[in-house]
Amino acid sequence: xxxxxxxxxxxxxxxxxxxxxxxxxxxxxxxxxxxxxxxxxxxxxxxxxxxxxxxxxxxxxxxxxxxxxxxxxxxxxxxxxxxxxxxxxxxxxxxxxxxxxxxxxxxxxxxxxxxxxxxxxxxxxxxxxxxxxxxxxxxxxxxxxxxxxxxxxxxxxxxxxxxxxxxxxxxxxxxxxxxxxxxxxxxxxxxxxxxxxxxxxxxxxxxxxxxxxxxxxxxxxxxxxxxxxxxxxxxxxxxxxxxxxxxxxxxxxxxxxxxxxxxxxxxxxxxxxxxxxxxxxxxxxxxxxxxxxxxxxxxxxxxxxxxxxxxxxxxxxxxxxxxxxxxxxxxxxxxxxxxxxxxxxxxxxxxxxxxxxx
Amino acid sequence: xxxxxxxxxxxxxxxxxxxxxxxxxxxxxxxxxxxxxxxxxxxxxxxxxxxxxxxxxxxxxxxxxxxxxxxxxxxxxxxxxxxxxxxxxxxxxxxxxxxxxxxxxxxxxxxxxxxxxxxxx
Numbered sequence: 439x440x441x442x443x444x445x446x447x448x449x450x451x452x453x454x455x456x457x458x459x460x461x462x463x464x465x466x467x468x469x470x471x472x473x474x475x476x477x478x479x480x481x482x483x484x485x486x487x488x489x490x491x492x493x494x495x496x497x498x499x500x501x502x503x504x505x506x507x508x509x510x511x512x513x514x515x516x517x518x519x520x521x522x523x524x525x526x527x528x529x530x531x532x533x534x535x536x537x538x539x540x541x542x543x544x545x546x547x548x549x550x551x552x553x554x555x556x557x558x559x560x561x562x563x564x565x566x567x568x569x570x571x572x573x574x575x576x577x578x579x580x581x582x583x584x585x586x587x588x589x590x591x592x593x594x595x596x597x598x599x600x601x602x603x604x605x606x607x608x609x610x611x612x613x614x615x616x617x618x619x620x621x622x623x624x625x626x627x628x629x630x631x632x633x634x635x636x637x638x639x640x641x642x643x644x645x646x647x648x649x650x651x652x653x654x655x656x657x658x659x660x661x662x663x664x665x666x667x668x669x670x671x672x673x674x675x676x677x678x679x680x681x682x683x684x685x686x687x688x689x690x691x692x693x694x695x696x697x698x699x700x701x702x703x704x705x706x707x708x709x710x711x712x713x714x715x716x717x718x719x720x721x722x723x724x725x726x727x728x729x730x731x732x733x734x735x736x737x738x739x740x741x742x743x744x745x746x747x748x749x750x751x752x753x754x755x756x757x758x759x760x761x762x763x764x765x766x767x768x769x770x771x772x773x774x775x776x777x778x779x780x781x782x783x784x785x786x787x788x789x790x791x792x793x794x795x796x
Numbered sequence: 797x798x799x800x801x802x803x804x805x806x807x808x809x810x811x812x813x814x815x816x817x818x819x820x821x822x823x824x825x826x827x828x829x830x831x832x833x834x835x836x837x838x839x840x841x842x843x844x845x846x847x848x849x850x851x852x853x854x855x856x857x858x859x860x861x862x863x864x865x866x867x868x869x870x871x872x873x874x875x876x877x878x879x880x881x882x883x884x885x886x887x888x889x890x891x892x893x894x895x896x897x898x899x900x901x902x903x904x905x906x907x908x909x910x911x912x913x914x915x916x917x
Contacts, residue, residue, distance in 0.1 A: 497832050497882075687886065690887055690888075736887045
């Protein structure tokens with residue numbers, strides 16, 4: 439399968455509830471009930487939303503209600519058919535829709551359209567305990583991506599989700615073999631197109647998406663600034679932008695972990711929100727793949743900070759991130775064609791997709 | 797110990813824990829995140845009060861309820877250690893050492909001060 443797809447992402451708090459149940463459970467029941475091709479629930483390490491309340495796993499009492507992100511991918515009609523249900527249960531937080539290309543099963547040669555050439559974001563969905571070529575699937579995939587010269591990749595552990603329509607949820611006393619994980623990678627379109635058949639042969643049941651992205655910074659080097667987007671498209675539909683920073687948890691800025699410095703400065707600047715996810719394995723730029731080792735004091739896992747905002751405020755957010763990532767980090771920007779923020783005092787945005795030629 | 801003492805320990809122990817949770821949320825929500833100020837404040841306050849109670853030489857039962865149960869559940873060794881480990885994990889080794897040494901040194905001095913005040917009263 440090689441189809442036009444939509445990626446529905448929701449950002450909310452771990453403790454948010456819908457009709458007496460945890461929102462994360464409720465949403466994944468919807469995704470599982472619809473048998474979505476790919477969906478995953480990720481637990482964040484730190485973040486804030488439109489109310490600027492900071493949640494962090496650094497301090498015990500502030501680690502209640504950490505940020506949670508859910509990602510769901512399927513064909514456009516299938517995602518559109520569950521939007522109403524998602525809006526019914528999710529009354530707080532943020533929802534975005536992005537265009538993606540969904541590949542599964544036999545992966546043939548892929549020709550990425552010329553305008554996709556700038557850079558591509560590749561997301562590979564694998565099972566937690568899935569093993570290929572004698573190694574955990576996420577390690578094998580990450581190593582392949584590094585060998586093929588991509589700019590970076592971060593493997594994130596899911597706690598619930600679906601792959602090929604099958605639901606798998608993490609439990610405390612279980613192997614959790616099929617619980618989905620995602621490997622998010624960024625690199626030149628041609629390189630990704632070239633390695634896809636190889637990735638198809640490596641994985642028994644490949645499931646992946648391709649999206650357009652711009653690589654703004656790599657290891658402190660400024661390559662490009664985020665696309666300058668108008669606030670809305672020609673039909674008046676608003677557009678948003680997403681910045682992502684891939685870095686090592688051990689990277690610091692003025693003695694503070696880099697991801698924390700970014701979240702703190704964005705919060706002080708009045709940004710709409712930011713979320714940090716901690717990965718389990720990954721690389722970026724020239725650094726060898728890094729993860730945790732037994733009995734280490736400092737953690738060397740990768741961290742991924744995501745900030746979504748209006749184009750005008752994204753330019754400000756990028757200036758802050760540019761200053762903080764003088765030495766470390768892989769910074770990318772993307773256009774977000776639909777964004778809806780929901781809260782007690784009303785909402786902002788809507789879920790009709792804006793269209794803008796970059 | 798009589799049944800009512802056990803009951804009192806149960807109740808005030810719970811109140812001490814709630815007090816810690818509320819005070820920690822209040823401080824952590826306002827103070828900077830560079831160091832775990834909430835836990836530090838709680839432990840220092842606990843050391844002062846426990847020193848004070850010891851200095852006052854209360855009746856054994858009263859001391860059990862006010863000291864062991866209330867202050868014991870209000871203060872927290874585990875959170876102090878957990879947050880220190882979290883600092884170290886995030887490569888903030890200097891802050892982790894500071895969090896340990898400052899709490900030990902200040903805690904000892906404050907307990908001593910509390911005791912002196914209690915004896916004086």
